Amino acid sequence: MAMSRKGRVGLGIGVIVAAVAALVYFGFSGSNSSYYRTVSEILADPASFQNQSLRISGYLVGDSIDWDSQNVVLRFALAAEQNDPSSPCLNVVYKGIKPNNFEHGNEVIIEGTMDQNAVVTAEKLMVKCPSKYEEQ
Secondary structure, eight states: OOOOHHHHHHHHHHHHHHHHHHHHHHHHHOGGGTOOEEHHHHHHSGGGGBTSEEEEEEEEOGGGOEEETTTTEEEEEEESSTTOTTSOEEEEEEESOOOTTOOTTOEEEEEEEEOTTSEEEEEEEEEOOOGGGSOO
16 A cells, blocks of 8 residues: 555654654753752762763852852852751852852752862852741
8 A cells, every 4th residue: 555645745744743842842851951969969979970061959058158259259068968067068169149048058059060179160050948938
């Protein structure tokens, strides 16, 4: 049974439309769009994360904050556990404005790349709202 020319063209267009729809769907709903690594995961094997695009979640260590307003550079550490001085930390450098709610213990999510010294250069910095703003 031979397919007519119109049938083949229609089938070809259908395959192309399905492929584009699949790419759009998986591009917007992929695991990297919302998934992030923890400080503990990164520090467990830092070499495997070098020079990769990363999204990392951790807790801000208040006494590590070094804000250079002249050069608009923010240096700080993210801890694996909130309010635990013995928690392992990851050093971060961010070129940009320091957020207003950038305080000790707040959960921070960064996006950037890590160098061979396990220092992350963040391109994006997001501070999650502290629990005091959440509904009781």
